[in-house]
Amino acid sequence: MTGITSFGGYVPWLVLERKAIFGAMGWYSPATFGVARGQKAVANHDEDTLTMAVAAGRDCLPGGARTDALFLASTTLPYRERLNAAIAAEALSCGASARVADFSGSLRAGTSALWAALDAVAAGSAGDALVLAADTRLGKMGSAAEHLFGDAAAAVAVGHKDVIAEFVGAACVTADFPDHVRGEADRFDRVWEERWVQTEGYGAMIPKALAALGERTGVKPADIATWAIACPARVLGGFAKKAGIAPERFQDAYADTIGDCGTALPLMMLVGALETAKAGDLIAVCGFGSGADALLFRATDKLAAARTAHRGVAGHLAARRDLGSYERYAVYRHLLPLEVGIRGEANPPTAHSVLYRERQAVLGLQGARCTKCGTPQYPPQRICIHPECGAVDQMEPYGFASRSGTIFTFTGDNLAFSLDPPAVYGLVDFEGGGRLQLDFTDCVLQEVKVGQAVEPTFRRKYLDEQRAVSGYFWKVRPVRGGHPADAGVRDGSAGADPSREVRNPGRVPQGKEA
Amino acid sequence: MASGIKDKVCIVGMGCTEFGEHWNQGAEDLMVTALIEALQDAGIEKQDLQAAWLGTCFEEISTGKSALALAQALRLPFIPVSRVENFCASGTECFRGACYAVAAGACDLALAMGVEKLKDTGYGGLPDFGGLLGTLKRLTFPNLTAPGGFAMLATRYFDAYRLTRDQGRETLARISCNSHRNGALNPKAHLRKEITVEQALKAPIVADPLGLFDCCGVSDGAACAIVTTPAIAKKLRPDPIYVKALQVAASSGEEQAFSGWKGTSIETTSRAGQRAYAEAGIKTPREELSLMELHDCFSITEMCTYEDLQISPRGRAREDIEAGFFAREGQVPSQADGGLKCFGHPIGASGIRMMYEVYKQLQQKAGPRQIKNPTLGLTHNLGGFPSSSVVSVAIFGN
Numbered sequence: 011m012t013g014i015t016s017f018g019g020y021v022p023w024l025v026l027e028r029k030a031i032f033g034a035m036g037w038y039s040p041a042t043f044g045v046a047r048g049q050k051a052v053a054n055h056d057e058d059t060l061t062m063a064v065a066a067g068r069d070c071l072p073g074g075a076r077t078d079a080l081f082l083a084s085t086t087l088p089y090r091e092r093l094n095a096a097i098a099a100e101a102l103s104c105g106a107s108a109r110v111a112d113f114s115g116s117l118r119a120g121t122s123a124l125w126a127a128l129d130a131v132a133a134g135s136a137g138d139a140l141v142l143a144a145d146t147r148l149g150k151m152g153s154a155a156e157h158l159f160g161d162a163a164a165a166v167a168v169g170h171k172d173v174i175a176e177f178v179g180a181a182c183v184t185a186d187f188p189d190h191v192r193g194e195a196d197r198f199d200r201v202w203e204e205r206w207v208q209t210e211g212y213g214a215m216i217p218k219a220l221a222a223l224g225e226r227t228g229v230k231p232a233d234i235a236t237w238a239i240a241c242p243a244r245v246l247g248g249f250a251k252k253a254g255i256a257p258e259r260f261q262d263a264y265a266d267t268i269g270d271c272g273t274a275l276p277l278m279m280l281v282g283a284l285e286t287a288k289a290g291d292l293i294a295v296c297g298f299g300s301g302a303d304a305l306l307f308r309a310t311d312k313l314a315a316a317r318t319a320h321r322g323v324a325g326h327l328a329a330r331r332d333l334g335s336y337e338r339y340a341v342y343r344h345l346l347p348l349e350v351g352i353r354g355e356a357n358p359p360t361a362h363s364v365l366y367r368e369r370q371a372v373l374g375l376q377g378a379r380c381t382k383c384g385t386p387q388y389p390p391q392r393i394c395i396h397p398e399c400g401a402v403d404q405m406e407p408y409g410f411a412s413r414s415g416t417i418f419t420f421t422g423d424n425l426a427f428s429l430d431p432p433a434v435y436g437l438v439d440f441e442g443g444g445r446l447q448l449d450f451t452d453c454v455l456q457e458v459k460v461g462q463a464v465e466p467t468f469r470r471k472y473l474d475e476q477r478a479v480s481g482y483f484w485k486v487r488p489v490r491g492g493h494p495a496d497a498g499v500r501d502g503s504a505g506a507d508p509s510r511e512v513r514n515p516g517r518v519p520q521g522k523e524a
Numbered sequence: 525m526a527s528g529i530k531d532k533v534c535i536v537g538m539g540c541t542e543f544g545e546h547w548n549q550g551a552e553d554l555m556v557t558a559l560i561e562a563l564q565d566a567g568i569e570k571q572d573l574q575a576a577w578l579g580t581c582f583e584e585i586s587t588g589k590s591a592l593a594l595a596q597a598l599r600l601p602f603i604p605v606s607r608v609e610n611f612c613a614s615g616t617e618c619f620r621g622a623c624y625a626v627a628a629g630a631c632d633l634a635l636a637m638g639v640e641k642l643k644d645t646g647y648g649g650l651p652d653f654g655g656l657l658g659t660l661k662r663l664t665f666p667n668l669t670a671p672g673g674f675a676m677l678a679t680r681y682f683d684a685y686r687l688t689r690d691q692g693r694e695t696l697a698r699i700s701c702n703s704h705r706n707g708a709l710n711p712k713a714h715l716r717k718e719i720t721v722e723q724a725l726k727a728p729i730v731a732d733p734l735g736l737f738d739c740c741g742v743s744d745g746a747a748c749a750i751v752t753t754p755a756i757a758k759k760l761r762p763d764p765i766y767v768k769a770l771q772v773a774a775s776s777g778e779e780q781a782f783s784g785w786k787g788t789s790i791e792t793t794s795r796a797g798q799r800a801y802a803e804a805g806i807k808t809p810r811e812e813l814s815l816m817e818l819h820d821c822f823s824i825t826e827m828c829t830y831e832d833l834q835i836s837p838r839g840r841a842r843e844d845i846e847a848g849f850f851a852r853e854g855q856v857p858s859q860a861d862g863g864l865k866c867f868g869h870p871i872g873a874s875g876i877r878m879m880y881e882v883y884k885q886l887q888q889k890a891g892p893r894q895i896k897n898p899t900l901g902l903t904h905n906l907g908g909f910p911s912s913s914v915v916s917v918a919i920f921g922n
Contacts, residue, residue: 372660436679439783
């Protein structure tokens, strides 16, 4: 059986109330009043499509993402030349033999990547595959898109073993449909008239793709338990009437909580459907863009047990923070010229050969563990850091990315340049040993405490706009729950005990990182 | 076992510019000013110098690389000149070069010049350190600043010794008040105003929990020392100052990456201090030292240094601070000249500026700041961050 073996989601910590957007820009575009309700998910200043995709991948495969194939789908990838999926593969420690590709060009790229992965697994060219889809699309100031778009990512693992949703079939229609168009240098969305898009686009192409799916699989609309169709709600109403589908069978498109997350949307909806589906349920997934893809899955009896391992969409939605102002959003998305000062302007070039040489350490947060004394250390060293050991060249690889830690000390630095001042950073003692000096993110200084539990998160450390380089590394963020695995994790945010000395003996043997 | 350099080297002349915002002077001008004072003080000519060391840290924003800045600004007569750098401990580092040359018998009279011209960057504070730690750390390290690095020491110290943020900050404010009280009397200091605890506590936070008055100023300045053998020194002046100890400790990296370090002290200070006391033959520093010039880049640094140098017991510096132990009239006066706090911290110059105060105090030439009958003075010069540092401890006597 070929199908979905795991799923994960990622929704950023920050949300923006759409009324804040309207409050700032409504004077200019009063017509956006109609869309100015609910919230949109907003990537933090240090997040982008790639970091969110990695976060979803980590949620999907918390035990490690060593897969035969990694496909990354997005229309907002940071690099045009430099394989974005290869950066994600390094961050997820997928292994050098993974088949890796970027899927882009259309919001349909998410479903197309998933379909390609299912085909690869079905054909036997890959034993398993991980599909990531993420987008951080930008609408111009004063546009409806600015309200409607949201930032999020989804991940779906595909394979033969322990399938939680069997792949039943897929179909598509394709046409050059220039509804949303971004040229080579465009950062912002440009869209043709909405009514044309709804009628000739969604309204015409999605039913065609679904009809083709029905023909191929022999499944009737009435048999489908959940329709995960990435399409505006008002258009869905029309389908429902025509096809005789009960409206409650439509999977929520998160329009009021996340926003249209582009390439990720159909996969987010698939993840959402999997979060509640029963064994035997048929789930139709439809992605739209220059045509439409339609994929059909049937939930298996393994789904219920597999669900608990992920935060998914629901888990992330449970722990969020209001960004507070439109201005802050505008700064985080680089919409306006900001006085960053001479410190902020200082931006030395990235030494790419250093990054390549140290890619496992930098992108994968791989450290080393001394095989003589067992001390984990970062970055990887030739001479053991343990003052009483000092063994030379007796290291084995040791991953820190999937381990939590506790805050040893920290500060909130108002002098260092940050888009989210004060820059919060500190020393973190990792579970099992190892101390790292790291930036903290997704936190406010007043809530950070010595002894608090934190977890690593892959982030954009710097953006060199002059040379178009996004530099990635890991930060830590407070562990916030939403994950069943967090149940036993100590969250010091309730008030740290100053007498609690964090001790890592450095000799505790840990399972070898995959 | 090496015998060390105790009593093998003497300071016979010192110079120190006024520290401050010298918008109209470059590093070269400052070095000339410091040298002229030192030559006059020593009663020698420039041609008598046989070797020289230059200590600067941020060469890219002032003097440029190499020792040529010193050799050419002073028009030194083709003698050996070297530039050394060890972060904020660069000043003592160049002094070490000169002392070793004299102790080794390689030359009779050597010059150590520390200088920094910080006020040409276009912004306040030091350049961020993230970019100065090499190409790999630039990819991984937080974009940390000096206040941020030391603020982490305060966070940990408060937590470990159960001080609330307010209690901790008040203690730190007292440290800064003491320096300002002394600095107000020093014509060469940059910031010559007394401050109150309340004023310090109300100041803006620079890097939590450190506020503006917990941080030293940023200044331009130069200071230099001329060293020689005791035999020559006695011919030159009646009151040469003897080097009793000079020790440096550089971190192995274990504080930052291994979890043995408690984060409430600076390991390099403890180690350099122990070795310096051994070299100088000091058994009970709390009783024997007459004064200290500590590297108070931040108030918390000074607080931990009291403990690291075995003046106060661990976790109990607060009691000594509150008892006025470190005041000018106290048992071991600290920062009698105002410290980095009031002088600011022109990196390469600071280590020698501390010696300048100790030198003047031991010669009873410190004017209104004069401490009663001092015999042993210590300087403590720290570079880097609490978790990764270079520290030099020097002890002087007459």
